Structures are given as C-alpha cells and as structure tokens.
C-alpha cells in the first residue's frame with residue numbers, strides 16, 4: 001500500500017493557456033464545447049466582441065456582446081489581455097482572473113485568432129499551448145459554414161476569402177490537427193491538453209516531492 005502522506009496526482013502545477021484557432025467554420029467552437037463538457041479542469045476565457053449575436057449564443061457564455069463605445073472604453077481602461085480586428089468587428093480577451101488563475105493551477109481555453117495568439121505568446125510564452133485546426137478541404141469548409149446557417153451568403157463569402165490567409169499562419173502553432181471526423185479530432189485535442197499538463201516545467205509541485213524521493 002502506498003504511503004498516503006503524498007499523493008502525486010494532487011501536486012500543484014501552473015495552469016496553461018490552451019488556444020484553439022482555425023479558419024471560420026473548421027470546427028473550433030464545436031471542439032471547444034466538447035472539451036469544456038468533458039474536462040472540468042479547464043474553463044473558457046469568454047471574449048468581448050462588437051459583432052452581432054448569432055441565434056443560440058448567450059451573452060456572458062459565448063461572448064460578451066458589447067457596442068463600439070463600450071469596447072473603446074474597455075481598451076482605454078486597459079481591460080484587455082489582447083484584442084484584434086477580425087471580419088470587420090473587434091474581439092478581445094478580458095484580463096479577468098487569468099494571471100491569478102494560472103498561478104493557482106487553473107487552465108483556460110481560448111477560441112481566438114492568430115493575431116490574439118501572437119499577442120499571448122509575446123506576453124506569456126511559458127503558459128501558452130496553441131493548436132491550429134484545419135478543415136479537410138476548402139469545399140468542406142464552405143459546406144460547414146453553410147450548414148451552420150448562421151451567416152448571410154455575403155458573410156460566408158467573406159469568411160471563405162479570409163480562410164487562405166488564416167491558414168497561412170498554421171506554422172506558428174505548437175500543434176496542428178485536421179478536423180475530418182469530429183470525434184477523432186476531439187480525442188487528439190484532448191490528448192494534447194493532457195500531455196501538456198504533465199510537462200515538467202509546469203509541475204512546480206514536483207520539486208519538493210522529487211527531493212524527498214531522492215534524499
């Protein structure tokens with residue numbers, strides 16, 4: 001029987017900033033929701049956006065939907081960790097409790113674009129893990145945008161026009177996963193998260209534990 005004074009599973013570690021990016025329609029929102037349902041150790045960093053709410057989206061859950069004046073104020077008051085222009089609207093990550101949460105071992109999920117990813121890397125390289133999700137093909141990407149049935153034909157065309165540009169940033173990411181079968185893609189993303197949690201540099205609680213083992 002193991003000595004119960006030490007439980008190596010409960011040792012403290014730093015939290016991580018887990019980023020999912022993709023061209024619009026490739027499936028990052030779907031994979032994010034699956035991850036949040038399956039894993040109660042990670043929570044979503046809810047962004048603020050000036051884009052209109054889609055049907056089914058909930059204020060404070062999917063996004064904080066704000067007007068331009070409110071967004072301007074948040075920028076002025078330095079409330080964002082990062083923010084960017086995307087598809088003619090502004091999107092930003094509120095600072096909220098991220099820094100404190102990371103120290104306490106909380107993991108945060110970010111559904112943000114390549115601009116936000118670059119900014120997070122510049123601010124906090126050690127805690128960021130980034131995953132780029134690719135669609136299996138461009139026709140399939142269009143089919144998904146159409147089947148989501150949330151955007152007008154013009155908006156879908158604009159998103160398709162932007163897709164090549166966004167995909168060109170794939171090599172800036174730590175991991176790249178193709179979302180062909182959604183369940184397989186989800187399993188791969190979850191495995192990345194699990195492995196990254198065990199990175200030696202994140203497991204700060206291991207130092208005294210190993211010291212004791214090697215005394």
Ligand SMILES: Nc1nc2c(ncn2[C@@H]2O[C@H](COP(=O)(O)OP(=O)(O)O)[C@@H](O)[C@H]2O)c(=O)[nH]1
Nearest residue numbers: 024025047084086091092093111112113115116
């Ligand atoms: N930089 C940045 N990008 C964001 C943020 N929130 C969302 N985005 C990105 O903005 C883009 C558009 O998001 P959205 O309008 O929800 O469309 P979707 O990608 O089709 O779901 C996506 O690439 C998101 O990842 C944020 O806080 N910061």
Ligand SMILES: Nc1ncnc2c1ncn2[C@@H]1O[C@H](COP(=O)(O)OP(=O)(O)O)[C@@H](O)[C@H]1O
Nearest residue numbers: 024025026027028029030144148179180181182
């Ligand atoms: N692997 C997949 N196969 C088929 N449809 C998918 C797959 N992944 C996601 N979808 C669907 O494609 C549409 C776009 O997915 P979504 O998660 O909203 O993409 P994003 O957040 O990247 O814009 C949604 O209707 C979603 O249900």
